[in-house]
Amino acid sequence: MDKELELLQGTLDMLILKAVSLGPLHGYGALLRIQQISKDRLEIQQGSLYPALYRLEHRGWITSEWGASENGRKAKYYRLTAAGQRQLQAETRKWNRMADVIAGILRATPEEL
Numbered sequence: 001m002d003k004e005l006e007l008l009q010g011t012l013d014m015l016i017l018k019a020v021s022l023g024p025l026h027g028y029g030a031l032l033r034i035q036q037i038s039k040d041r042l043e044i045q046q047g048s049l050y051p052a053l054y055r056l057e058h059r060g061w062i063t064s065e066w067g068a069s070e071n072g073r074k075a076k077y078y079r080l081t082a083a084g085q086r087q088l089q090a091e092t093r094k095w096n097r098m099a100d101v102i103a104g105i106l107r108a109t110p111e112e113l
Contacts, residue, residue, distance in 0.1 A: 007042065012052050013061075014095065015044075017080060017088040020062055026075035027053055053078060061087050 007015070019025060019033040030053070031044045056062045061084030069075040080088070 007044070011095075012044065012048060013056060014088065014091040015042075016049070016052055016056060017061060017084055017091070020078050021080045021085065021088055024077045024079045026067075026069055026077050028075075029069075030078065056084070059087075060084070 015034050016030055019030045019037070022033065025033055027050060028046070031046065031049050034042060034044055053062070053064075057064055057078070061081060062078045063081050064076045064078050066074060067077045
């Protein structure tokens with residue numbers, strides 16, 4: 001399947017929080033983790049990733065420290081904070097509720113109206 005799926009507005013932060021919750025990652029690593037988890041059905045653009053990482057760090061949901069990447073280059077590694085874990089849980093609940101509502105609407109038949 002081609003990477004035809006586009007992220008819904010507001011979901012990138014939640015996906016980054018989830019990726020970082022699985023272990024510390026540098027920015028590009030977070031992008032690759034999301035692609036891996038989605039089985040390459042989602043492709044995150046670097047142009048949206050880095051502003052989102054900055055935003056999440058500014059909100060205190062992730063923290064960062066400098067380290068060496070797999071190829072020995074200097075990289076900023078991100079970790080989920082306790083506040084970020086709470087935010088991820090809240091966003092996950094909200095996402096699941098919305099998905100349930102939309103699925104119910106899409107299952108509606110004329111007989112149910």
